[in-house]
Amino acid sequence: MENFVPYLIVALIQVAISLGIFGFVMVNALLLTLAERKLLGWMHQRLGPMEVGPWGLFQPFADMIKLLTKGDVIPKAADKFFYSYSALIAFTPSFITFAFIPFGLVGGIKLVAADTEIGVLMISAVMALSVIGIILGGWSSGNKFSLLGAVRTAAQEISYEIPKTLAIIAVVMLAGSMNVYHISSIQRVWFIAPQFIGFLVFFVSSLAEIFRIPFDLAEGESELVAGYNVEFSGIRFAFFFFAEYTYLFVTSAVITALYLGGGSGPEFLPWGLSSLFWFLLKSFAMVGFILWFSRSLPRVRADQLMNMAWKIMLPLSLVNIIWTAFIVLNENLLKIVVK
Amino acid sequence: MEEKIRTDLLEVNFGPQHPATHGVFRAVLTLDGEIVVGCKPVLGYLHRGIEKIAERLTYQQFIPYLDRLDYVSGFLNEYPYVRAIEKLMGIEVPIRAQYIRVLMMELNRIAAHLVNVGAQGLDLASMTPMVYCLREREYILELMAEVSGSRMTFNYFRFGGVKFDLPEGYLSKLDRFIHYFKDRLPEYASMLHRNEIFQARTKNIGILKPETALKLSCTGPTLRGCGIARDLRKDEPYEIYPTLDFDVISENTCDSYGRFLVRFKEIEQSVRIIEQTMPNLPEGPVMAKVPKVIKPPAGEIYCRVEAPIGEFGVYVVSDGSPKPYRVKLRSPSFSNLMSFPHIAQNISMPDVVAAFASLAPTMGDSDR
Numbered sequence: 041m042e043n044f045v046p047y048l049i050v051a052l053i054q055v056a057i058s059l060g061i062f063g064f065v066m067v068n069a070l071l072l073t074l075a076e077r078k079l080l081g082w083m084h085q086r087l088g089p090m091e092v093g094p095w096g097l098f099q100p101f102a103d104m105i106k107l108l109t110k111g112d113v114i115p116k117a118a119d120k121f122f123y124s125y126s127a128l129i130a131f132t133p134s135f136i137t138f139a140f141i142p143f144g145l146v147g148g149i150k151l152v153a154a155d156t157e158i159g160v161l162m163i164s165a166v167m168a169l170s171v172i173g174i175i176l177g178g179w180s181s182g183n184k185f186s187l188l189g190a191v192r193t194a195a196q197e198i199s200y201e202i203p204k205t206l207a208i209i210a211v212v213m214l215a216g217s218m219n220v221y222h223i224s225s226i227q228r229v230w231f232i233a234p235q236f237i238g239f240l241v242f243f244v245s246s247l248a249e250i251f252r253i254p255f256d257l258a259e260g261e262s263e264l265v266a267g268y269n270v271e272f273s274g275i276r277f278a279f280f281f282f283a284e285y286t287y288l289f290v291t292s293a294v295i296t297a298l299y300l301g302g303g304s305g306p307e308f309l310p311w312g313l314s315s316l317f318w319f320l321l322k323s324f325a326m327v328g329f330i331l332w333f334s335r336s337l338p339r340v341r342a343d344q345l346m347n348m349a350w351k352i353m354l355p356l357s358l359v360n361i362i363w364t365a366f367i368v369l370n371e372n373l374l375k376i377v378v379k
Numbered sequence: 380m381e382e383k384i385r386t387d388l389l390e391v392n393f394g395p396q397h398p399a400t401h402g403v404f405r406a407v408l409t410l411d412g413e414i415v416v417g418c419k420p421v422l423g424y425l426h427r428g429i430e431k432i433a434e435r436l437t438y439q440q441f442i443p444y445l446d447r448l449d450y451v452s453g454f455l456n457e458y459p460y461v462r463a464i465e466k467l468m469g470i471e472v473p474i475r476a477q478y479i480r481v482l483m484m485e486l487n488r489i490a491a492h493l494v495n496v497g498a499q500g501l502d503l504a505s506m507t508p509m510v511y512c513l514r515e516r517e518y519i520l521e522l523m524a525e526v527s528g529s530r531m532t533f534n535y536f537r538f539g540g541v542k543f544d545l546p547e548g549y550l551s552k553l554d555r556f557i558h559y560f561k562d563r564l565p566e567y568a569s570m571l572h573r574n575e576i577f578q579a580r581t582k583n584i585g586i587l588k589p590e591t592a593l594k595l596s597c598t599g600p601t602l603r604g605c606g607i608a609r610d611l612r613k614d615e616p617y618e619i620y621p622t623l624d625f626d627v628i629s630e631n632t633c634d635s636y637g638r639f640l641v642r643f644k645e646i647e648q649s650v651r652i653i654e655q656t657m658p659n660l661p662e663g664p665v666m667a668k669v670p671k672v673i674k675p676p677a678g679e680i681y682c683r684v685e686a687p688i689g690e691f692g693v694y695v696v697s698d699g700s701p702k703p704y705r706v707k708l709r710s711p712s713f714s715n716l717m718s719f720p721h722i723a724q725n726i727s728m729p730d731v732v733a734a735f736a737s738l739a740p741t742m743g744d745s746d747r
Contacts, residue, residue, distance in 0.1 A: 253504055
């Protein structure tokens with residue numbers, strides 16, 4: 041019995057952390073929808089949502105209630121099983137990725153739910169799982185537009201997975217570890233400087249992976265109406281939506297950890313709270329940058345996207361690896377870059 | 380092994396309920412993967428029988444209906460009809476009315492081109508320029524509403540002139556707008572045709588050969604985008620256009636990009652025209668002496684003008700009664716749309732959307 045108690049406490053703490061992360065994921069996704077609409081509004085010289093609550097602050101909650109109370113429509117042509125679960129398959133991995141994100145070092149405790157040695161690998165592996173949900177959702181809806189969206193998704197994700205992983209490999213080479221916290225804390229110079237090419241490749245590939253506008257082929261509202269989620273409504277649609285916004289944040293957080301020095305910055309709060317502050321600030325700044333970026337550009341075509349992945353991004357990431365190897369092999373250079 | 384893999388052609392309904400069909404246009408696309416191998420336009424979803432309606436209305440009563448054809452360029456739809464009746468009856472329009480008409484038509488041309496230019500961006504998923512274009516269009520709509528009393532359905536032109544004179548201080552307002560607007564144009568250029576992705580999506584896409592365009596009686600930017608500089612404002616000048624100095628824009632690229640560029644540059648030309656018109660606006664009446672009941676002598680007439688989309692023609696047959704015997708409208712959208720199957724051949728589905736946007740048809744105009 042005595043041996044059991046510590047395990048129980050650990051288990052309870054882990055449940056608490058999970059619930060905390062779950063809460064963060066939900067609130068984060070909800071607030072990001074508002075943030076996107078507000079930012080978009082300002083870019084368009086509009087106000088964005090203003091009606092629900094003061095300054096439109098409750099708009100995402102109203103949206104949520106609307107989506108939750110909608111009827112559960114399953115199209116006749118749909119494959120019921122896969123149609124029902126594809127949204128969950130797309131959403132769950134987005135939630136899992138949060139386990140590996142190092143939010144900072146507060147009071148001597150690392151704010152990482154799973155501080156594993158293969159964190160970076162896990163993030164990109166788990167992110168890739170979501171694609172299965174999207175492809176299944178597009179295919180099982182029994183709609184031609186969503187089928188086209190799903191097929192595009194498959195091609196796009198596979199192509200961009202490779203340069204993205206190669207960009208990560210360069211970072212791992214530089215840091216000498218796959219532990220995300222280790223990578224973010226070892227940076228003497230933010231890795232965006234020695235890894236600028238890698239950053240570009242990672243950024244573009246990430247945009248392609250989270251379906252932001254120059255690469256939102258899976259949804260492509262002007263040609264495929266809404267792509268893979270044409271037939272989805274209510275809570276299923278909400279899950280796809282959640283996945284998308286969660287990935288928006290996850291991608292920004294990963295960029296922060298890998299390239300922007302994680303939680304490093306001037307310390308001005310006690311107990312290392314400033315590391316949490318800087319991490320979140322950098323991440324949300326990155327979110328803003330991605331939103332800004334994606335709202336100023338038109339969409340590319342599927343074949344142009346493929347060309348870019350295989351003919352530009354892949355060679356660039358290989359060049360980047362060679363350059364990184366050059367840094368790693370040169371002791372003096374390496375000392376400047378990492379601690 | 381290879382024989383066992385069977386691929387099918389996919390038939391997709393592009394419209395009538397589709398975000399990129401600018402209304403209720405429908406095309407049945409046959410897709411091989413993403414490549415369009417067959418395209419069959421289906422028209423008539425917005426047919427309202429406007430030509431038939433004309434036959435049971437008096438001549439004046441039909442003018443408001445014309446605003447509802449190409450609903451983004453009401454003035455330019457009203458004008459050919461009004462001019463046709465004036466020619467039939469031999470009415471001389473006062474010079475001030477002519478100036479006001481040209482002023483309004485060019486303002487409206489800018490507004491219509493702004494919508495089409497923005498929509499081209501929107502169909503390439505670039506939402507921001509569309510909103511910017513609509514912002515400026517809103518300004519123009521307010522200016523036009525100040526003169527005619529309505530933002531889009533003007534009902535302003537009359538046989539023999541225009542309904543109202545310009546309100547007081549109108550020209551200075553217009554002048555302010557022109558100054559404001561000229562600064563905005565480079566902004567659109569940077570977001571639209573100077574953007575590399577935009578160019579990659581429109582250059583060499585949706586090729587329309589000049590001879591095909593002529594055969595299908597395409598007009599307007601669709602034809603001028605094929606390198607044929609045909610503009611009725613120069614070729615068959617009407618109103619005060621002979622006294623104005625402006626260029627006919629044409630592009631030799633024959634693709635979506637060329638058609639877009641023609642539209643964009645025509646906005647600048649319209650600004651030029653407005654700038655020349657404003658200082659020379661003469662004083663005088665805005666209405667000629669016209670009988671209360673319009674009864675054109677028996678006969679027929681065809682009158683055409685350069686609308687934003689192309690040549691807008693009105694054919695009226697009069698039997699001497701207060702109602703037209705027959706009205707036939709030649710709408711540019713309809714003729715230009717006929718080139719769509721040629722343009723949409725063997726390009727991918729997203730390019731079809733972009734190419735369709737470059738024709739910029741209005742379904743109210745096409746289906747009548």
